[in-house]
Amino acid sequence: MPHLALDxxxxxxxxxxxxxxxxxxxxxxxxxxVVLVGRSGCGKTxxxxxxxxxxxxxxxxxxxxxxxxxAPGPDRAVVFQNDALFPWxxxxxxxxxxxxxxxxxADKRARRADELLKLVKLDNAGDKRIxxxxxxxxxxxxxxxxxxAEPEFLLLDEPxxxxxxxxxxxxxxxxxxxxxxxxxxxxxxxxxxEEALVLATRIVVLxxxxxxxxxxxxxxxxxxxxxxxxxxxxxxxxxFAATRADLTxxxxxxxxx
Amino acid sequence: MSVGTYTERPAAKTGENDWLxxxxxxxxxxxxxxxxxxxxxxxxxxxxxxxxxxxxxxLVSPVFLPSPxxxxxxxxxxxxxxxxxxxxxxHITASLSRVFAALVVAIVVGVPVGLAIGISKVGRGVFDxxxxxxxxxxxxxxxxxxxxxxxxxxxSKILVxxxxxxxxxxxxxxxxxxxxxxxxxxxxxxxxxxxxxxxxHVVLPSALPSILTGLRIALGAGWSTLVAAELVAxxxxxxxxxxxxxxxxxxxxxxxxILVIAxxxxxxxxxxxxxxxxxxxxxxxx
Numbered sequence: 001m002p003h004l005a006l007d008x009x010x011x012x013x014x015x016x017x018x019x020x021x022x023x024x025x026x027x028x029x030x031x032x033x034v035v036l037v038g039r040s041g042c043g044k045t046x047x048x049x050x051x052x053x054x055x056x057x058x059x060x061x062x063x064x065x066x067x068x069x070x071a072p073g074p075d076r077a078v079v080f081q082n083d084a085l086f087p088w089x090x091x092x093x094x095x096x097x098x099x100x101x102x103x104x105x106a107d108k109r110a111r112r113a114d115e116l117l118k119l120v121k122l123d124n125a126g127d128k129r130i131x132x133x134x135x136x137x138x139x140x141x142x143x144x145x146x147x148x149a150e151p152e153f154l155l156l157d158e159p160x161x162x163x164x165x166x167x168x169x170x171x172x173x174x175x176x177x178x179x180x181x182x183x184x185x186x187x188x189x190x191x192x193x194e195e196a197l198v199l200a201t202r203i204v205v206l207x208x209x210x211x212x213x214x215x216x217x218x219x220x221x222x223x224x225x226x227x228x229x230x231x232x233x234x235x236x237x238x239x240f241a242a243t244r245a246d247l248t249x250x251x252x253x254x255x256x257x
Numbered sequence: 258m259s260v261g262t263y264t265e266r267p268a269a270k271t272g273e274n275d276w277l278x279x280x281x282x283x284x285x286x287x288x289x290x291x292x293x294x295x296x297x298x299x300x301x302x303x304x305x306x307x308x309x310x311x312x313x314x315x316l317v318s319p320v321f322l323p324s325p326x327x328x329x330x331x332x333x334x335x336x337x338x339x340x341x342x343x344x345x346x347x348h349i350t351a352s353l354s355r356v357f358a359a360l361v362v363a364i365v366v367g368v369p370v371g372l373a374i375g376i377s378k379v380g381r382g383v384f385d386x387x388x389x390x391x392x393x394x395x396x397x398x399x400x401x402x403x404x405x406x407x408x409x410x411x412x413s414k415i416l417v418x419x420x421x422x423x424x425x426x427x428x429x430x431x432x433x434x435x436x437x438x439x440x441x442x443x444x445x446x447x448x449x450x451x452x453x454x455x456x457x458h459v460v461l462p463s464a465l466p467s468i469l470t471g472l473r474i475a476l477g478a479g480w481s482t483l484v485a486a487e488l489v490a491x492x493x494x495x496x497x498x499x500x501x502x503x504x505x506x507x508x509x510x511x512x513x514x515i516l517v518i519a520x521x522x523x524x525x526x527x528x529x530x531x532x533x534x535x536x537x538x539x540x541x542x543x
Contacts, residue, residue, distance in 0.1 A: 074449035084440040087539035098448040
């Protein structure tokens with residue numbers, strides 16, 4: 001089973017006096033949903049970029065199935081907060097982008113793109129232009145585009161950060177559906193405490209100065225949803241509220257009140 | 258104009274908006290568009306009226322300011338019988354083909370150069386100073402050199418115009434390339450794009466709006482240079498026609514030539530904007 005692993009990774013950007021992240025280790029298996037949370041400046045996105053191969057660690061190592069990560073690759077597809085879609089392409093062509101790069105014939109990649117659009121519940125939006133879609137629909141296209149690359153892992157950098165609260169809530173269950181259907185490992189960065197609880201199988205709490213892990217929570221709420229339990233019932237569970245309080249404490253631990 | 262409330266409008270209606278606004282933007286009260294056009298039309302009419310009055314009253318000698326009627330008459334004569342051995346259509350064709358040949362040269366050279374400036378340090382180091390020093394030189398200054406090097410044939414004329422077009426095309430391309438969002442490139446790379454694929458599938462399309470703007474500016478520069486280019490050994494062309502007329506103080510032909518160039522430049526501008534709407538409809542709407 002392939003693992004995406006960070007081993008004592010330190011990230012130090014050029015011209016910065018202190019590292020952004022110091023000696024952080026993570027291990028994500030296929031089927032895990034790991035969520036990074038923490039206050040601004042704790043290096044969440046830096047870690048995600050190291051896993052993506054977009055940022056090289058100053059020390060330590062990132063590995064994919066045991067092999068060092070030196071560049072981005074379709075085995076670790078990234079979805080960004082600002083969808084980063086291509087406005088000159090239709091929704092379908094955006095989704096098919098990774099297939100086009102591989103030289104998949106046009107009819108075959110259109111068929112696959114339509115399947116993926118259906119998976120993210122955008123059955124009839126294939127011919128739409130990107131600017132005709134709402135923020136939530138764009139993020140669905142972004143997710144479908146990432147899944148088209150047939151990744152082992154999805155790296156999500158605050159994918160729901162730019163959405164309104166209601167859309168965001170609906171997208172959280174969509175993410176869980178995709179995670180279950182696509183059988184991928186997920187590494188996600190978010191600012192949302194409830195979002196982390198709803199989605200994660202593991203929540204890693206980071207603190208700044210330089211970024212380090214303060215606590216790790218093993219959670220099961222996302223798995224319960226994937227197993228069929230309604231999301232409202234899960235959120236109403238006393239365990240949910242209790243974990244939420246612990247998580248909030250962990251995030252703000254050490255910060256002057 | 259608020260963002261986020263775009264309503265779709267049929268493309269045919271885009272002409273109603275002024276050029277700064279976006280075709281799918283919120284429909285504005287119709288009168289705003291009409292009155293702007295009306296003001297333009299009235300301005301032109303007022304200028305024509307002032308011109309007619311001063312010419313008719315002989316406020317200015319016809320040698321300096323021929324009447325609109327005289328200019329119109331010259332247009333008809335030039336179109337039918339020609340002026341200096343060529344009809345107006347032949348002059349226009351000669352000038353247009355020079356400008357467009359030069360535009361092709363400027364695109365073929367300028368877009369790759371702009372791309373190199375935008376994506377590589379070496380490219381920027383090599384081409385940026387060259388372009389920046391070439392840009393302010395007036396065409397009349399390098400015209401003699403071009404003639405010495407390449408003779409007095411058609412290639413020299415095209416080259417003079419192309420040099421004037423090169424900087425706007427290359428610099429607009431470079432600006433467009435540098436403006437491509439980091440996330441778009443990173444997303445493409447994480448989907449498996451090689452460096453070449455990133456350039457072809459992400460950087461170039463992202464830079465297209467900027468490149469098209471560059472072409473529009475380049476066409477303007479090209480028309481400005483046309484007269485200089487046709488100074489040397491031309492037998493046809495609007496610039497040549499104007500210069501020949503000027504030597505014999507045929508002011509009505511000079512004015513007719515100027516108005517023809519203005520009309521053509523205006524029409525080309527309109528066409529390019531149409532092309533922009535068709536090719537890069539996403540501009541300003543992300």
